[in-house]
Amino acid sequence: MLKKSLTATLALFAVMLLITGCNSGTTADKQTAEPVPKDETDNQEKTEPANKQIQLPQEHLQKHENNDSVKMLQEVLNQVGYNIDLTGTYDEMTTWAITDYQIQQENLSVTGIYDDTTKDSLKNSLENGASLKSGEGIGKNSSDAAAINNPHEILALVNKDNALPEGFEPINLVVPDVQFPFEDFLPKKQMRQVAATAMEDMFAAADEAGLELYAQSGYRSYDRQDAIFAANVQQHGEEAANNFSARPGESEHQTGLTMDVTSPDVNFKLTVEFGETDEGKWLKEHAAEYGFIIRYPKGKEDTTQYQYEPWHLRYIGEKAATEIMEKGITLEEYLGEAS
Numbered sequence: 001m002l003k004k005s006l007t008a009t010l011a012l013f014a015v016m017l018l019i020t021g022c023n024s025g026t027t028a029d030k031q032t033a034e035p036v037p038k039d040e041t042d043n044q045e046k047t048e049p050a051n052k053q054i055q056l057p058q059e060h061l062q063k064h065e066n067n068d069s070v071k072m073l074q075e076v077l078n079q080v081g082y083n084i085d086l087t088g089t090y091d092e093m094t095t096w097a098i099t100d101y102q103i104q105q106e107n108l109s110v111t112g113i114y115d116d117t118t119k120d121s122l123k124n125s126l127e128n129g130a131s132l133k134s135g136e137g138i139g140k141n142s143s144d145a146a147a148i149n150n151p152h153e154i155l156a157l158v159n160k161d162n163a164l165p166e167g168f169e170p171i172n173l174v175v176p177d178v179q180f181p182f183e184d185f186l187p188k189k190q191m192r193q194v195a196a197t198a199m200e201d202m203f204a205a206a207d208e209a210g211l212e213l214y215a216q217s218g219y220r221s222y223d224r225q226d227a228i229f230a231a232n233v234q235q236h237g238e239e240a241a242n243n244f245s246a247r248p249g250e251s252e253h254q255t256g257l258t259m260d261v262t263s264p265d266v267n268f269k270l271t272v273e274f275g276e277t278d279e280g281k282w283l284k285e286h287a288a289e290y291g292f293i294i295r296y297p298k299g300k301e302d303t304t305q306y307q308y309e310p311w312h313l314r315y316i317g318e319k320a321a322t323e324i325m326e327k328g329i330t331l332e333e334y335l336g337e338a339s
């Protein structure tokens with residue numbers, strides 16, 4: 001009540017000021033009439049600072065989580081220009097919006113995950129009243145309905161049922177500062193920055209433990225995968241080739257989040273014996289601490305549709321990697337998409 005009458009008094013006072021301030025009866029006066037609501041706004045801002053109305057979840061959030069914090073995040077996303085249903089579930093649409101937002105910010109890692117740096121950036125966007133163009137970063141969805149519509153998020157599922165869009169190229173490919181069994185630059189040395197940094201940390205820890213890990217093969221373009229698959233079909237027949245090789249679009253190596261690793265004990269080969277080496281055992285134990293999983297584990301061939309590959313590491317972030325490795329499950333099972 002008190003606030004209401006104060007506002008009314010202020011408004012009246014402003015109107016009086018306007019009347020007394022009228023020197024000429026031109027149309028310009030109509031424009032100067034605007035300060036009336038502005039005074040009210042100023043008054044409100046003093047009692048309720050704008051930044052107190054904005055609530056950003058404090059904790060790290062990612063795909064498939066469901067709680068009130070996710071709903072808060074969805075409200076924030078809508079305030080900066082998205083149009084998301086407030087479901088409280090970190091669904092495909094929420095992941096898509098976070099990814100799209102991250103692509104539009106120069107200093108953010110593109111992950112699709114709501115982490116501390118994304119939180120700080122969103123806070124800035126809100127305070128500056130930034131309004132983003134939804135879809136500007138990630139682009140329109142692929143016209144191919146079967147293709148993954150958000151290949152940039154780090155939890156993207158790429159397999160024989162979920163292909164990357166044709167022509168997809170990952171963002172921020174770099175060569176991780178780790179050892180390779182060859183010197184020259186080859187495109188396959190590359191990974192996405194977010195995965196490369198994690199891989200450097202993991203290799204440093206392995207080195208500390210007295211191990212000799214080598215990176216062998218990371219990023220592969222769509223065209224390169226096309227050539228590899230064609231060569232394998234020619235040599236082994238299509239059915240056999242499909243069991244150990246991927247069709248273009250269906251290889252995780254195209255995401256830039258994968259690296260095949262090896263060691264001198266197996267002559268730098270990508271072979272099942274690598275799993276029995278000290279390096280292979282160490283990875284099984286520790287890869288998740290750096291956000292990596294052994295993507296095609298032993299005994300899960302029916303789910304992954306791949307044979308056991310102890311050398312094939314996929315980056316998905318620490319939170320999901322820890323759960324997957326502890327439970328001994330696959331990415332398909334984690335995402336609830338196991339067939």
Ligand SMILES: [Zn+2]
Pocket residue numbers: 253258259260311312313
């Ligand atoms: Zn691989």
